[in-house]
Amino acid sequence: MDYKQFKVDKDIQIKLFKSMLLPRMIEEKMLILLRQGKISKWFSGIGQEAISVGVASALNDDEYILPMHRNLGIFTTRNIPLHRLFAQWQGKASGFTQGRDRSFHFGTQAYRIIGMISHLGPQLGVADGIALAHKLRNEKMVTAVFTGEGATSEGDFHEALNVASVWDLPVLFCIENNGYGLSTPTNEQFKCEHLADKGIGYGMESHIIDGNNILEVYTRVRTLAQDMRNRPRPVLLEFKTFRMRGHEEASGTKYVPQELMDTWAAKDPLDNFKQFLLKQDIVNKESIEEFQKDIQDKIDSHLQMAFNEDAIVPNESKELSEVYKTFDFKLIEPSIHTKSIRLVDAISQGLKQSMQRYDNLVIMGQDVADYGGVFKITEGFINDFGKERVRNTPICESAIVSAAMGLSINGMKAVMEMQFADFASTGFNPIVNYLAKSYYRWGEHADVVIRMPCGGGVAAGPFHSQTNEAWFTKTPGLKVVYPAFPYDAKGLLATAIEDPNPVLFFEHKGLYRSSYQEVPVDYYTLPFGKASLIREGASITIVTYGAGVHWALETLDTLGIDSADVLDLRTLQPLDIDAVYSSVRKTGKLIILQEDSLFGGIASDISALVMEHCFEYLDGPIKRVGSLETPIPFNSALEAQYLPKDRFAVILQELIAY
Structure with missing residues (x-):
């Protein structure tokens, strides 16, 4: 030698x-x-x-x-x-x-x-x-x-x-x-x-x-x-x-x-x-x-x-308390100045204001720079923040999720746009095995938000329409956010970026340009783990999130039902299960609506928890409503059959009459 x-x-x-x-x-x-x-x-x-x-x-x-x-x-x-x-x-x-x-x-x-x-x-x-x-x-x-x-x-x-x-x-x-x-x-x-x-x-x-x-x-x-x-x-x-x-x-x-x-x-x-x-x-x-x-x-x-x-x-409370890095949430109240904007605008506005607030925040994703993303959420961002902080990526979801983790390790914040939530499958390993487990394993947090455009109703077929939140609610160490309205989307996105833990932020594509709301112009935050009571009533509890909230409200209006609690979960991990218990104890009946296919979804866990903790208050069987147990089809008639909106109306009336 x-x-x-x-x-x-x-x-x-x-x-x-x-x-x-x-x-x-x-x-x-x-x-x-x-x-x-x-x-x-x-x-x-x-x-x-x-x-x-x-x-x-x-x-x-x-x-x-x-x-x-x-x-x-x-x-x-x-x-x-x-x-x-x-x-x-x-x-x-x-x-x-x-x-x-x-x-x-x-x-x-x-x-x-x-x-x-x-x-x-x-x-x-x-x-x-x-x-x-x-x-x-x-x-x-x-x-x-x-x-x-x-x-x-x-x-x-x-x-x-x-x-x-x-x-x-x-x-x-x-x-x-x-x-x-x-x-x-x-x-x-x-x-x-x-x-x-x-x-x-x-x-x-x-x-x-x-x-x-x-x-x-x-x-x-x-x-x-x-x-x-x-x-x-x-x-x-x-x-x-x-x-x-x-x-x-x-x-x-x-x-x-x-x-x-x-x-x-x-x-x-x-x-x-x-x-x-x-x-x-x-x-x-x-x-x-x-x-x-x-x-x-x-x-x-x-x-x-x-x-x-x-x-x-072994200390059970210690183990459970160290899955997530402690997040000292600070409520930043919204200003009185508002503007009626769409969900897509609220997300863009919240993202932009977070970029202004944190100069160590980097946005990464396919086509997010000059093109502004396929949904135009980051349109114009490179003029304000430059291509160094708003980065187009090659088509390689796994490497970019991992790179986001590396940015966090080296003292920065990262928002990755998963062009469609479906594509998270090719970045699944680093999400569930690296981001989710690092803090519990050796105390290294993942200051990463992954934006997840999702959902059906837009005739996009099996690979651009899934609402796959259940892939991630199962994994300890991840937080999962799923807003239904522009106001919630902006405030929760700000919180997600402030939170040092990994957050999957679901954005329903069908709501991007159909959901309008008065939204505060300035930066504000909303807490995780707090459901929103959209309507109040005494006869039945409806628990849902995302597009399901809009379907539930439309169904109630169509059927002329005015005695229901409508609970928008807003975040699925952490889950405001206490709000569900409180409503069920009042109404005695529960129906859970999700866009995801039924088996193995969030509705199943909520149903089981209510059975364990509120059984004596129930006046009827808990009902779960979700999409069919098939991949989501492209054809509009097949997609309408797949989605749960029409089935929800039937099952809701049956449960009220029970």
């Missing part, structure tokens, strides 16, 4: 050696503890230390790194206290996830490390968002993100590279090509000779680096990072290395030919560098033994600290 060509000070060479020795010795200890049952799982990076240590040493301590399973050297090079790492792996409270997640599935803002999730791909887009925040603030900083060769087959990899290239983001995409994705060899995963070749398709600079040569890794990454700070752009790095142990210890390595193991064992990054340092008289055997003793003492003392820590005692 050629070290001499890289000119690195002797003191730095010693530091790099010690920095590799530390994670190697920790790993050797962890393998013992695994066999003793004192930790539950281990993903070994033995033989790959040069990559983690080299990259972490080459970057500045205040630059973000997004590591993977086999990057212990990043955590140790950033000097994270070992006892906290050990506590993390033992599921203790002083670990970074308080026992809620394992291994390296965590991050820490204090050390500028953002941890992975098991789905791998989203963190590449998160790195884009972090780098974008640096670029918008004119900060000369680089972000490094890791992935394995296996995950380069995921769509998120390609989406993230494309976004970074189009936006000239200073991201180091670090591929650890270690030969196998669990047991699948590289020749069964891709056809290209080198993964670095994938950069060509994105107009991206790429390099192949010997991942087992610590001086090559350190020198080349340091040089690239220095250049990228002054000339922002993404760079793809393929580190050639090998995984000397199983994907995780239980899987073993029987599928690997022994001669291949022997070949790479001879390329061990720590042993080879040690022999080089000895030959160059930079270290001697005595100094190495001293290094090892100091490290072993440190490992032993910090392990004892972790062992001495009490086991976690």
